[in-house]
Amino acid sequence: MTHSNRQAARSVVRVAREGRSALDRALDDLREVETLVGFLALLRDPAAKRPWREVVLDAFQRAELDDEARAELADRTEDAPGEHRDAARPDVLDALSGVLWRAQDLAAYVLRAVYHPALPEAGPAADPRPYLRAAREHLPTAVTGWTNGKDFAYFAADRAAAMLDDLEAALALNVDGHTVKAVCPWCRGGLAGSYSWRVRALPGSTTDLSLVVIVCESGVCNPPTKDVTTWWKGVPAWPFRDWPWLARRLARLDARRAALAPPPPVFPAVQGSTGRAGTASTPDAEAALLDGVPLTTDRTTDPEGTAA
Numbered sequence: 640m641t642h643s644n645r646q647a648a649r650s651v652v653r654v655a656r657e658g659r660s661a662l663d664r665a666l667d668d669l670r671e672v673e674t675l676v677g678f679l680a681l682l683r684d685p686a687a688k689r690p691w692r693e694v695v696l697d698a699f700q701r702a703e704l705d706d707e708a709r710a711e712l713a714d715r716t717e718d719a720p721g722e723h724r725d726a727a728r729p730d731v732l733d734a735l736s737g738v739l740w741r742a743q744d745l746a747a748y749v750l751r752a753v754y755h756p757a758l759p760e761a762g763p764a765a766d767p768r769p770y771l772r773a774a775r776e777h778l779p780t781a782v783t784g785w786t787n788g789k790d791f792a793y794f795a796a797d798r799a800a801a802m803l804d805d806l807e808a809a810l811a812l813n814v815d816g817h818t819v820k821a822v823c824p825w826c827r828g829g830l831a832g833s834y835s836w837r838v839r840a841l842p843g844s845t846t847d848l849s850l851v852v853i854v855c856e857s858g859v860c861n862p863p864t865k866d867v868t869t870w871w872k873g874v875p876a877w878p879f880r881d882w883p884w885l886a887r888r889l890a891r892l893d894a895r896r897a898a899l900a901p902p903p904p905v906f907p908a909v910q911g912s913t914g915r916a917g918t919a920s921t922p923d924a925e926a927a928l929l930d931g932v933p934l935t936t937d938r939t940t941d942p943e944g945t946a947a
């Protein structure tokens with residue numbers, strides 16, 4: 640996948656988490672995975688409405704996707720994936736089985752370390768929660784009971800973090816780095832003129848929602864003091880509580896700019912140049928274009944039945 644946001648800047652929340660012990664991180668992540676996996680299981684049903692995250696593609700990424708789609712279209716047959724509606728979302732099943740095998744694996748290691756009888760092997764569609772619970776209950780004993788317990792804690796923390804990452808991605812819970820689909824009114828998106836606003840979760844945002852901010856990352860943004868409430872690492876930042884104000888300010892600035900701009904031409908296309916008679920953008924222009932043809936959508940009053 641070339642259009643995914645894998646190379647995006649690292650979440651500052653994750654950096655802050657690294658100050659805590661591996662055992663604490665593993666236990667917290669396992670508890671979170673246990674909660675979230677139920678929600679992901681609900682999304683197996685294709686009729687269930689799915690949370691999503693805004694994806695913004697640049698021209699190059701869009702061209703790459705178009706190329707992939709053309710190649711795929713050329714190879715498409717009646718048996719190709721996607722040709723028929725599936726009974727379950729295959730990517731959700733993939734994510735669920737990824738959680739299940741990691742949970743089983745981790746539980747097996749933890750239980751062996753504390754001389755606890757192993758849990759029975761589960762089928763491919765089993766519930767991973769009993770394994771997660773067993774791993775969480777016995778992990779502190781396993782870590783403190785062995786001389787290499789520290790390594791074991793790091794291993795468990797990695798496994799738990801991998802499961803949580805998959806779940807958060809599948810449930811679109813990663814707000815950090817989310818692109819806001821709006822052009823910054825103060826820098827017009829910088830030199831490239833792209834969408835430069837990102838949602839960033841600053842350290843401490845898990846307990847204080849106002850630390851979730853929108854920042855303008857164009858690099859040249861310098862709004863007037865009255866328009867920016869705070870700055871973070873040299874870029875303007877608008878905390879969560881200011882977002883309604885920011886939306887209103889953006890709408891007002893856009894409206895003012897639209898009022899100052901010259902009105903769009905009535906016929907954007909030159910008549911005849913495209914084989915069509917231009918595009919009418921106002922009712923008057925439409926009437927002039929049709930030149931006396933009665934504008935009716937009611938078929939019953941049309942004796943000839945020729946009105947479209």
Ligand SMILES: [Zn+2]
Nearest residue numbers: 823826855860
């Ligand atoms: Zn800006």
